Amino acid sequence: FPEELLRLVDIFTPNEIETASLVGFNIDSWDKASEAAHIFLQKGVKQSIIKLGNRGAFLANQKFEQIYPSVPVEAIDTIGAGDAFNGALAVALNEGKTINEAVQWGNAAGAFAATKKGTQTAMPSRSELMVMLG
Numbered sequence: 001f002p003e004e005l006l007r008l009v010d011i012f013t014p015n016e017i018e019t020a021s022l023v024g025f026n027i028d029s030w031d032k033a034s035e036a037a038h039i040f041l042q043k044g045v046k047q048s049i050i051k052l053g054n055r056g057a058f059l060a061n062q063k064f065e066q067i068y069p070s071v072p073v074e075a076i077d078t079i080g081a082g083d084a085f086n087g088a089l090a091v092a093l094n095e096g097k098t099i100n101e102a103v104q105w106g107n108a109a110g111a112f113a114a115t116k117k118g119t120q121t122a123m124p125s126r127s128e129l130m131v132m133l134g
Helices: 003-008 016-023 030-042 081-094 099-114 126-133
Strands: 047-051 057-061 065-068
Touching (some): 030 057, 047 081, 047 099, 065 099
Antiparallel strands (some): 047 057
């Protein structure tokens, strides 16, 4: 896609397959996630969060980078887990949470969604999300 659009992106949340297609290499380690995230930052993205499924998520911005291990669950259906992640991330940020807290919310929501069959029915309620967060 047009690289000039990346300069307009505040928070970029590709999954590992999307990331690999954009950067041209597989995201098979945290080092590769870091390398890819920094490519996005160099292109103007303000915060890059690479969703890595059952490995968790990786955040990088101009100030720091952080690994967020996944919430351990027995996955049944991962379709919609990325959408759950992004939805919870957006809610947390809208409520004034830090980016660190928001990624944790995203991880928990994605993990919850993976434990259910389907997409809409797999999205966690706030109370279910709070249980996942501990």
